[in-house]
Amino acid sequence: MNLLFITIITITLGLTTYHSMRYHRATQPRLRGLQQAKMNFYMGWLFIAVGALNLSYTGGFLRLLIIILISLIGGFNLIVGIRNWRRxxxxxxxxTHSSQK
Known part of the structure; x- marks a missing residue:
């Protein structure tokens, strides 16, 4: 089970980095917004996978609180990414390249 979460973390980390670089290189606002939305989407899955991976380890109340916080941030990023992608x-x-006379 841990191997599954580590694989998801690795893939989503790569996709988050890829879309982050494309976001910073884009010049058109629409393309920047789409790349940022995809970056947020994959970052949300990344945080959720990190939280799920940490559930497999034993710990106290503070550890559980941190796992819940990481998962909530992931869920927020996921929702914002989907919303912005639709927008x-x-x-x-x-x-922007056509000229009107």
Whole structure:
């Protein structure tokens, strides 16, 4: 079971990093928003997987509280990523290279 969570963490870490780099390199606001939404989505799954991995270890109340906090942050990132992806995905694409006379 731990191997599954470690695999999910590794994949989502790579995808989060990839979309973060694409976000910083994008120049159009719509593309930046889409990349940021994808980054938040994968970061949410990353935090949820980290919290689930830590559930397999024993610990006290403080450890459980930290796991819950990490999972809540992950859930928030997941929801915000989905919401922003819908917002930017449905936004009409504007052509910034056309000139009007």
């Amino acid at each position: 930017y995905h449905n936004q009409p694409e504007t052509d």
